[in-house]
Amino acid sequence: MxxxxxxxxxxxxxxxxxxxxxxxxxxxxxxxxxxxxxxxxxxxxxxxxxxxxxxxxxxxxxxxxxxxxxxxxxxxxxxxxxxxxPDPVITPAGPDDPEHAAVLADSVGLALLVVLDxxxxxxxxxxxxxxxxxxxxxxxxxxxxxxxxxxxxxxxxxxxxxxxxAPPADTDLARQRVVVSAFLAAARDGDIDGLVAVLHPDVVLRSDGGATRTRHTTVITSARAVAAQATTFGRFSPFARHAVINGAAGVVVMASGRPLSVMAFGVRDGRIAEIDVLADPDRLATFDLSAFT
Known part of the structure:
Protein backbone atom coordinates (compact mmCIF):
# COMPACT_ATOMS: atom_id res chain seq x y z
CA MET A 1 0.00 0.00 0.00
CA PRO A 86 -17.32 31.96 -18.45
CA ASP A 87 -15.29 32.80 -15.37
CA PRO A 88 -12.27 34.86 -16.49
CA VAL A 89 -8.71 34.28 -15.35
CA ILE A 90 -7.54 37.78 -14.44
CA THR A 91 -3.99 39.02 -13.82
CA PRO A 92 -2.38 42.46 -13.85
CA ALA A 93 0.77 40.96 -15.40
CA GLY A 94 2.11 42.88 -18.40
CA PRO A 95 4.09 41.87 -21.48
CA ASP A 96 7.39 42.62 -19.73
CA ASP A 97 6.41 40.77 -16.56
CA PRO A 98 8.16 37.38 -16.23
CA GLU A 99 4.87 35.89 -15.06
CA HIS A 100 3.18 36.81 -18.33
CA ALA A 101 4.74 34.00 -20.36
CA ALA A 102 3.38 31.41 -17.92
CA VAL A 103 -0.06 33.04 -17.89
CA LEU A 104 -0.21 33.11 -21.68
CA ALA A 105 0.97 29.52 -22.02
CA ASP A 106 -1.82 28.22 -19.77
CA SER A 107 -4.57 30.44 -21.16
CA VAL A 108 -7.66 29.78 -23.19
CA GLY A 109 -9.74 32.62 -24.59
CA LEU A 110 -13.19 33.40 -23.24
CA ALA A 111 -14.57 33.36 -26.79
CA LEU A 112 -13.44 29.75 -27.15
CA LEU A 113 -14.98 28.81 -23.80
CA VAL A 114 -18.28 30.37 -24.91
CA VAL A 115 -18.27 28.16 -28.02
CA LEU A 116 -17.32 25.10 -25.96
CA ASP A 117 -20.39 25.77 -23.81
CA ALA A 166 -13.83 31.18 -32.47
CA PRO A 167 -11.05 31.47 -35.06
CA PRO A 168 -7.51 32.09 -33.76
CA ALA A 169 -6.90 35.56 -32.38
CA ASP A 170 -3.76 37.72 -32.49
CA THR A 171 -1.30 36.74 -29.76
CA ASP A 172 0.89 39.86 -29.45
CA LEU A 173 -0.31 41.39 -26.19
CA ALA A 174 1.35 44.76 -26.79
CA ARG A 175 -0.44 45.17 -30.15
CA GLN A 176 -3.69 44.02 -28.59
CA ARG A 177 -3.39 46.73 -25.95
CA VAL A 178 -2.86 49.41 -28.57
CA VAL A 179 -6.15 48.41 -30.19
CA VAL A 180 -7.96 48.21 -26.84
CA SER A 181 -6.63 51.65 -25.84
CA ALA A 182 -7.94 53.08 -29.10
CA PHE A 183 -11.31 51.48 -28.39
CA LEU A 184 -11.46 52.98 -24.88
CA ALA A 185 -10.46 56.45 -26.14
CA ALA A 186 -13.09 56.38 -28.88
CA ALA A 187 -15.74 55.17 -26.42
CA ARG A 188 -14.83 57.96 -24.00
CA ASP A 189 -15.19 60.57 -26.75
CA GLY A 190 -18.37 59.08 -28.18
CA ASP A 191 -16.54 58.68 -31.51
CA ILE A 192 -18.67 56.20 -33.48
CA ASP A 193 -16.42 56.31 -36.55
CA GLY A 194 -13.34 55.81 -34.40
CA LEU A 195 -14.96 52.80 -32.74
CA VAL A 196 -16.00 51.28 -36.06
CA ALA A 197 -12.42 51.67 -37.28
CA VAL A 198 -11.03 49.45 -34.49
CA LEU A 199 -13.85 46.89 -34.60
CA HIS A 200 -13.88 43.88 -36.90
CA PRO A 201 -16.91 43.99 -39.26
CA ASP A 202 -18.18 40.74 -37.72
CA VAL A 203 -17.46 41.71 -34.12
CA VAL A 204 -19.53 40.02 -31.40
CA LEU A 205 -20.24 41.63 -28.02
CA ARG A 206 -21.47 39.37 -25.22
CA SER A 207 -22.44 40.96 -21.92
CA ASP A 208 -23.40 38.86 -18.91
CA GLY A 209 -25.15 40.92 -16.27
CA GLY A 210 -26.17 38.05 -14.02
CA ALA A 211 -29.43 36.30 -13.25
CA THR A 212 -30.76 39.25 -11.24
CA ARG A 213 -30.77 41.49 -14.30
CA THR A 214 -33.82 41.74 -16.56
CA ARG A 215 -31.77 40.27 -19.40
CA HIS A 216 -29.14 37.82 -18.24
CA THR A 217 -27.00 38.01 -21.37
CA THR A 218 -26.94 40.48 -24.23
CA VAL A 219 -25.38 39.54 -27.57
CA ILE A 220 -24.75 42.27 -30.15
CA THR A 221 -23.19 41.78 -33.58
CA SER A 222 -21.84 44.08 -36.33
CA ALA A 223 -19.35 46.90 -35.87
CA ARG A 224 -21.82 49.80 -35.93
CA ALA A 225 -24.21 48.19 -33.45
CA VAL A 226 -21.37 47.38 -31.06
CA ALA A 227 -19.96 50.89 -31.52
CA ALA A 228 -23.29 52.41 -30.57
CA GLN A 229 -23.43 50.25 -27.45
CA ALA A 230 -19.81 51.12 -26.57
CA THR A 231 -20.59 54.84 -26.42
CA THR A 232 -22.86 54.16 -23.45
CA PHE A 233 -19.81 52.69 -21.73
CA GLY A 234 -17.75 55.81 -22.45
CA ARG A 235 -18.37 57.47 -19.10
CA PHE A 236 -16.70 54.51 -17.38
CA SER A 237 -13.56 54.61 -19.56
CA PRO A 238 -11.56 56.66 -17.01
CA PHE A 239 -12.09 53.83 -14.51
CA ALA A 240 -10.78 51.09 -16.83
CA ARG A 241 -7.54 49.39 -15.77
CA HIS A 242 -5.56 47.30 -18.25
CA ALA A 243 -5.41 43.61 -17.37
CA VAL A 244 -4.58 40.25 -18.89
CA ILE A 245 -7.79 38.25 -19.22
CA ASN A 246 -7.23 34.61 -20.11
CA GLY A 247 -3.89 35.53 -21.64
CA ALA A 248 -5.25 38.34 -23.81
CA ALA A 249 -5.76 42.09 -23.46
CA GLY A 250 -8.63 43.16 -21.28
CA VAL A 251 -9.71 45.71 -18.72
CA VAL A 252 -11.12 45.73 -15.22
CA VAL A 253 -13.48 48.63 -14.57
CA MET A 254 -13.34 49.82 -10.95
CA ALA A 255 -15.19 52.74 -9.37
CA SER A 256 -14.87 53.73 -5.70
CA GLY A 257 -13.00 50.49 -5.07
CA ARG A 258 -15.87 48.41 -6.43
CA PRO A 259 -15.64 46.28 -9.61
CA LEU A 260 -18.22 47.21 -12.23
CA SER A 261 -17.15 44.86 -15.01
CA VAL A 262 -14.40 42.76 -16.50
CA MET A 263 -13.97 43.07 -20.27
CA ALA A 264 -12.03 40.58 -22.37
CA PHE A 265 -11.09 41.41 -25.96
CA GLY A 266 -10.29 39.11 -28.84
CA VAL A 267 -8.21 40.91 -31.46
CA ARG A 268 -8.00 39.47 -34.96
CA ASP A 269 -6.23 41.04 -37.95
CA GLY A 270 -5.52 44.13 -35.87
CA ARG A 271 -9.16 44.77 -34.95
CA ILE A 272 -11.42 43.74 -32.10
CA ALA A 273 -13.44 40.68 -33.09
CA GLU A 274 -14.89 39.65 -29.72
CA ILE A 275 -15.75 41.49 -26.53
CA ASP A 276 -16.87 39.48 -23.53
CA VAL A 277 -18.18 41.51 -20.61
CA LEU A 278 -18.82 40.09 -17.16
CA ALA A 279 -20.92 42.56 -15.17
CA ASP A 280 -22.66 40.18 -12.78
CA PRO A 281 -22.09 41.79 -9.35
CA ASP A 282 -22.43 38.47 -7.53
CA ARG A 283 -19.77 36.77 -9.66
CA LEU A 284 -17.48 39.81 -9.67
CA ALA A 285 -17.51 39.78 -5.87
CA THR A 286 -15.83 36.34 -5.93
CA PHE A 287 -12.67 37.65 -7.63
CA ASP A 288 -9.73 39.24 -5.88
CA LEU A 289 -9.37 42.48 -7.84
CA SER A 290 -7.48 44.43 -5.20
CA ALA A 291 -4.53 44.88 -7.58
CA PHE A 292 -6.70 47.13 -9.76
CA THR A 293 -7.92 49.56 -7.09
Whole structure:
Protein backbone atom coordinates (compact mmCIF):
# COMPACT_ATOMS: atom_id res chain seq x y z
CA MET A 1 0.00 0.00 0.00
CA UNK A 2 1.42 3.35 -1.05
CA UNK A 3 2.03 5.87 1.72
CA UNK A 4 -0.63 8.65 1.97
CA UNK A 5 2.09 11.34 1.97
CA UNK A 6 3.59 9.95 -1.25
CA UNK A 7 0.16 9.83 -2.87
CA UNK A 8 -0.68 13.38 -1.79
CA UNK A 9 2.64 14.64 -3.16
CA UNK A 10 2.05 12.98 -6.52
CA UNK A 11 -1.45 14.41 -6.66
CA UNK A 12 -0.24 17.94 -5.94
CA UNK A 13 2.19 17.60 -8.84
CA UNK A 14 -0.77 16.83 -11.10
CA UNK A 15 -3.12 19.45 -9.61
CA UNK A 16 -2.31 22.32 -12.09
CA UNK A 17 -2.85 19.99 -15.05
CA UNK A 18 -6.10 18.62 -13.61
CA UNK A 19 -7.37 22.13 -12.91
CA UNK A 20 -6.53 23.17 -16.48
CA UNK A 21 -8.52 20.21 -17.83
CA UNK A 22 -11.48 20.94 -15.54
CA UNK A 23 -11.53 24.68 -16.31
CA UNK A 24 -11.64 24.03 -20.05
CA UNK A 25 -14.35 21.45 -19.53
CA UNK A 26 -16.51 23.62 -17.28
CA UNK A 27 -15.60 27.28 -17.85
CA UNK A 28 -16.05 27.83 -14.12
CA UNK A 29 -13.15 28.31 -11.73
CA UNK A 30 -15.16 27.23 -8.70
CA UNK A 31 -16.58 24.11 -10.35
CA UNK A 32 -13.14 23.25 -11.72
CA UNK A 33 -11.68 23.38 -8.20
CA UNK A 34 -14.57 21.24 -6.92
CA UNK A 35 -13.92 18.68 -9.68
CA UNK A 36 -10.23 18.51 -8.78
CA UNK A 37 -11.06 18.09 -5.10
CA UNK A 38 -13.53 15.30 -5.92
CA UNK A 39 -10.77 13.62 -7.94
CA UNK A 40 -8.50 13.71 -4.89
CA UNK A 41 -11.23 12.21 -2.70
CA UNK A 42 -11.72 9.36 -5.15
CA UNK A 43 -7.97 8.75 -5.28
CA UNK A 44 -7.70 8.71 -1.50
CA UNK A 45 -10.42 6.05 -1.35
CA UNK A 46 -9.05 3.93 -4.22
CA UNK A 47 -6.53 1.11 -4.07
CA UNK A 48 -3.64 3.06 -5.60
CA UNK A 49 -1.50 -0.08 -5.87
CA UNK A 50 -3.72 -1.13 -8.76
CA UNK A 51 -3.11 2.15 -10.62
CA UNK A 52 -0.31 1.65 -13.15
CA UNK A 53 -0.41 5.12 -14.71
CA UNK A 54 -1.45 7.66 -12.09
CA UNK A 55 -1.57 10.64 -14.49
CA UNK A 56 -3.87 8.80 -16.92
CA UNK A 57 -6.05 7.56 -14.04
CA UNK A 58 -6.44 11.07 -12.65
CA UNK A 59 -7.25 12.48 -16.09
CA UNK A 60 -9.97 9.87 -16.55
CA UNK A 61 -11.48 10.57 -13.14
CA UNK A 62 -11.51 14.37 -13.44
CA UNK A 63 -12.93 14.10 -16.96
CA UNK A 64 -15.77 11.87 -15.76
CA UNK A 65 -16.50 14.20 -12.84
CA UNK A 66 -16.67 17.14 -15.25
CA UNK A 67 -18.85 15.15 -17.64
CA UNK A 68 -21.36 14.53 -14.85
CA UNK A 69 -21.38 18.24 -13.97
CA UNK A 70 -21.97 19.18 -17.61
CA UNK A 71 -24.82 16.70 -17.95
CA UNK A 72 -26.44 17.99 -14.76
CA UNK A 73 -26.00 21.56 -15.95
CA UNK A 74 -27.58 20.67 -19.30
CA UNK A 75 -30.64 19.11 -17.62
CA UNK A 76 -31.13 22.11 -15.33
CA UNK A 77 -30.65 24.78 -17.96
CA UNK A 78 -34.00 26.48 -18.48
CA UNK A 79 -32.92 28.45 -21.54
CA UNK A 80 -30.70 26.21 -23.72
CA UNK A 81 -29.80 29.06 -26.06
CA UNK A 82 -28.71 31.44 -23.31
CA UNK A 83 -25.02 32.35 -23.27
CA UNK A 84 -23.09 32.63 -20.03
CA UNK A 85 -19.77 34.42 -20.08
CA PRO A 86 -17.32 31.96 -18.45
CA ASP A 87 -15.29 32.80 -15.37
CA PRO A 88 -12.27 34.86 -16.49
CA VAL A 89 -8.71 34.28 -15.35
CA ILE A 90 -7.54 37.78 -14.44
CA THR A 91 -3.99 39.02 -13.82
CA PRO A 92 -2.38 42.46 -13.85
CA ALA A 93 0.77 40.96 -15.40
CA GLY A 94 2.11 42.88 -18.40
CA PRO A 95 4.09 41.87 -21.48
CA ASP A 96 7.39 42.62 -19.73
CA ASP A 97 6.41 40.77 -16.56
CA PRO A 98 8.16 37.38 -16.23
CA GLU A 99 4.87 35.89 -15.06
CA HIS A 100 3.18 36.81 -18.33
CA ALA A 101 4.74 34.00 -20.36
CA ALA A 102 3.38 31.41 -17.92
CA VAL A 103 -0.06 33.04 -17.89
CA LEU A 104 -0.21 33.11 -21.68
CA ALA A 105 0.97 29.52 -22.02
CA ASP A 106 -1.82 28.22 -19.77
CA SER A 107 -4.57 30.44 -21.16
CA VAL A 108 -7.66 29.78 -23.19
CA GLY A 109 -9.74 32.62 -24.59
CA LEU A 110 -13.19 33.40 -23.24
CA ALA A 111 -14.57 33.36 -26.79
CA LEU A 112 -13.44 29.75 -27.15
CA LEU A 113 -14.98 28.81 -23.80
CA VAL A 114 -18.28 30.37 -24.91
CA VAL A 115 -18.27 28.16 -28.02
CA LEU A 116 -17.32 25.10 -25.96
CA ASP A 117 -20.39 25.77 -23.81
CA UNK A 118 -22.60 25.25 -26.87
CA UNK A 119 -21.28 21.72 -27.44
CA UNK A 120 -22.84 18.59 -26.05
CA UNK A 121 -21.03 17.21 -22.97
CA UNK A 122 -19.56 14.33 -25.00
CA UNK A 123 -18.39 16.65 -27.80
CA UNK A 124 -16.77 18.99 -25.33
CA UNK A 125 -14.95 16.20 -23.53
CA UNK A 126 -13.69 14.68 -26.79
CA UNK A 127 -12.47 18.03 -28.13
CA UNK A 128 -10.88 19.27 -24.91
CA UNK A 129 -9.06 16.05 -24.06
CA UNK A 130 -7.85 15.28 -27.59
CA UNK A 131 -7.25 18.68 -29.18
CA UNK A 132 -6.03 20.52 -26.07
CA UNK A 133 -4.32 17.77 -24.09
CA UNK A 134 -3.48 15.09 -26.65
CA UNK A 135 -5.37 12.24 -24.99
CA UNK A 136 -5.82 9.36 -27.50
CA UNK A 137 -9.33 8.69 -28.78
CA UNK A 138 -9.37 5.12 -27.52
CA UNK A 139 -8.86 6.38 -23.97
CA UNK A 140 -11.53 9.06 -24.35
CA UNK A 141 -13.99 6.57 -25.83
CA UNK A 142 -14.10 4.53 -22.62
CA UNK A 143 -14.99 7.66 -20.63
CA UNK A 144 -18.15 8.34 -22.66
CA UNK A 145 -19.09 4.77 -23.56
CA UNK A 146 -18.53 5.32 -27.27
CA UNK A 147 -16.32 3.67 -29.86
CA UNK A 148 -13.03 5.37 -30.82
CA UNK A 149 -14.48 6.06 -34.29
CA UNK A 150 -17.55 7.77 -32.84
CA UNK A 151 -15.36 9.70 -30.39
CA UNK A 152 -13.21 10.93 -33.26
CA UNK A 153 -16.36 12.09 -35.05
CA UNK A 154 -17.52 13.97 -31.94
CA UNK A 155 -14.19 15.81 -31.71
CA UNK A 156 -14.26 16.58 -35.45
CA UNK A 157 -17.76 18.05 -35.20
CA UNK A 158 -16.71 20.15 -32.22
CA UNK A 159 -13.56 21.28 -34.04
CA UNK A 160 -15.57 22.55 -37.01
CA UNK A 161 -17.81 24.58 -34.74
CA UNK A 162 -14.84 26.05 -32.88
CA UNK A 163 -13.12 27.03 -36.13
CA UNK A 164 -16.29 28.65 -37.40
CA UNK A 165 -17.16 30.60 -34.27
CA ALA A 166 -13.83 31.18 -32.47
CA PRO A 167 -11.05 31.47 -35.06
CA PRO A 168 -7.51 32.09 -33.76
CA ALA A 169 -6.90 35.56 -32.38
CA ASP A 170 -3.76 37.72 -32.49
CA THR A 171 -1.30 36.74 -29.76
CA ASP A 172 0.89 39.86 -29.45
CA LEU A 173 -0.31 41.39 -26.19
CA ALA A 174 1.35 44.76 -26.79
CA ARG A 175 -0.44 45.17 -30.15
CA GLN A 176 -3.69 44.02 -28.59
CA ARG A 177 -3.39 46.73 -25.95
CA VAL A 178 -2.86 49.41 -28.57
CA VAL A 179 -6.15 48.41 -30.19
CA VAL A 180 -7.96 48.21 -26.84
CA SER A 181 -6.63 51.65 -25.84
CA ALA A 182 -7.94 53.08 -29.10
CA PHE A 183 -11.31 51.48 -28.39
CA LEU A 184 -11.46 52.98 -24.88
CA ALA A 185 -10.46 56.45 -26.14
CA ALA A 186 -13.09 56.38 -28.88
CA ALA A 187 -15.74 55.17 -26.42
CA ARG A 188 -14.83 57.96 -24.00
CA ASP A 189 -15.19 60.57 -26.75
CA GLY A 190 -18.37 59.08 -28.18
CA ASP A 191 -16.54 58.68 -31.51
CA ILE A 192 -18.67 56.20 -33.48
CA ASP A 193 -16.42 56.31 -36.55
CA GLY A 194 -13.34 55.81 -34.40
CA LEU A 195 -14.96 52.80 -32.74
CA VAL A 196 -16.00 51.28 -36.06
CA ALA A 197 -12.42 51.67 -37.28
CA VAL A 198 -11.03 49.45 -34.49
CA LEU A 199 -13.85 46.89 -34.60
CA HIS A 200 -13.88 43.88 -36.90
CA PRO A 201 -16.91 43.99 -39.26
CA ASP A 202 -18.18 40.74 -37.72
CA VAL A 203 -17.46 41.71 -34.12
CA VAL A 204 -19.53 40.02 -31.40
CA LEU A 205 -20.24 41.63 -28.02
CA ARG A 206 -21.47 39.37 -25.22
CA SER A 207 -22.44 40.96 -21.92
CA ASP A 208 -23.40 38.86 -18.91
CA GLY A 209 -25.15 40.92 -16.27
CA GLY A 210 -26.17 38.05 -14.02
CA ALA A 211 -29.43 36.30 -13.25
CA THR A 212 -30.76 39.25 -11.24
CA ARG A 213 -30.77 41.49 -14.30
CA THR A 214 -33.82 41.74 -16.56
CA ARG A 215 -31.77 40.27 -19.40
CA HIS A 216 -29.14 37.82 -18.24
CA THR A 217 -27.00 38.01 -21.37
CA THR A 218 -26.94 40.48 -24.23
CA VAL A 219 -25.38 39.54 -27.57
CA ILE A 220 -24.75 42.27 -30.15
CA THR A 221 -23.19 41.78 -33.58
CA SER A 222 -21.84 44.08 -36.33
CA ALA A 223 -19.35 46.90 -35.87
CA ARG A 224 -21.82 49.80 -35.93
CA ALA A 225 -24.21 48.19 -33.45
CA VAL A 226 -21.37 47.38 -31.06
CA ALA A 227 -19.96 50.89 -31.52
CA ALA A 228 -23.29 52.41 -30.57
CA GLN A 229 -23.43 50.25 -27.45
CA ALA A 230 -19.81 51.12 -26.57
CA THR A 231 -20.59 54.84 -26.42
CA THR A 232 -22.86 54.16 -23.45
CA PHE A 233 -19.81 52.69 -21.73
CA GLY A 234 -17.75 55.81 -22.45
CA ARG A 235 -18.37 57.47 -19.10
CA PHE A 236 -16.70 54.51 -17.38
CA SER A 237 -13.56 54.61 -19.56
CA PRO A 238 -11.56 56.66 -17.01
CA PHE A 239 -12.09 53.83 -14.51
CA ALA A 240 -10.78 51.09 -16.83
CA ARG A 241 -7.54 49.39 -15.77
CA HIS A 242 -5.56 47.30 -18.25
CA ALA A 243 -5.41 43.61 -17.37
CA VAL A 244 -4.58 40.25 -18.89
CA ILE A 245 -7.79 38.25 -19.22
CA ASN A 246 -7.23 34.61 -20.11
CA GLY A 247 -3.89 35.53 -21.64
CA ALA A 248 -5.25 38.34 -23.81
CA ALA A 249 -5.76 42.09 -23.46
CA GLY A 250 -8.63 43.16 -21.28
CA VAL A 251 -9.71 45.71 -18.72
CA VAL A 252 -11.12 45.73 -15.22
CA VAL A 253 -13.48 48.63 -14.57
CA MET A 254 -13.34 49.82 -10.95
CA ALA A 255 -15.19 52.74 -9.37
CA SER A 256 -14.87 53.73 -5.70
CA GLY A 257 -13.00 50.49 -5.07
CA ARG A 258 -15.87 48.41 -6.43
CA PRO A 259 -15.64 46.28 -9.61
CA LEU A 260 -18.22 47.21 -12.23
CA SER A 261 -17.15 44.86 -15.01
CA VAL A 262 -14.40 42.76 -16.50
CA MET A 263 -13.97 43.07 -20.27
CA ALA A 264 -12.03 40.58 -22.37
CA PHE A 265 -11.09 41.41 -25.96
CA GLY A 266 -10.29 39.11 -28.84
CA VAL A 267 -8.21 40.91 -31.46
CA ARG A 268 -8.00 39.47 -34.96
CA ASP A 269 -6.23 41.04 -37.95
CA GLY A 270 -5.52 44.13 -35.87
CA ARG A 271 -9.16 44.77 -34.95
CA ILE A 272 -11.42 43.74 -32.10
CA ALA A 273 -13.44 40.68 -33.09
CA GLU A 274 -14.89 39.65 -29.72
CA ILE A 275 -15.75 41.49 -26.53
CA ASP A 276 -16.87 39.48 -23.53
CA VAL A 277 -18.18 41.51 -20.61
CA LEU A 278 -18.82 40.09 -17.16
CA ALA A 279 -20.92 42.56 -15.17
CA ASP A 280 -22.66 40.18 -12.78
CA PRO A 281 -22.09 41.79 -9.35
CA ASP A 282 -22.43 38.47 -7.53
CA ARG A 283 -19.77 36.77 -9.66
CA LEU A 284 -17.48 39.81 -9.67
CA ALA A 285 -17.51 39.78 -5.87
CA THR A 286 -15.83 36.34 -5.93
CA PHE A 287 -12.67 37.65 -7.63
CA ASP A 288 -9.73 39.24 -5.88
CA LEU A 289 -9.37 42.48 -7.84
CA SER A 290 -7.48 44.43 -5.20
CA ALA A 291 -4.53 44.88 -7.58
CA PHE A 292 -6.70 47.13 -9.76
CA THR A 293 -7.92 49.56 -7.09
Missing amino acids: REPAWLADRFEQQRPYLHAVAYRMLGSLGEAEDAVQETWLRLSRADSDEVDNLAAWLTTVVARVCLNILRTRQRRREEPLDIRV TLSPAERLAFVLHDMFGVPFDEIASMIDRTPVTTRQLASRARRRVRGQ
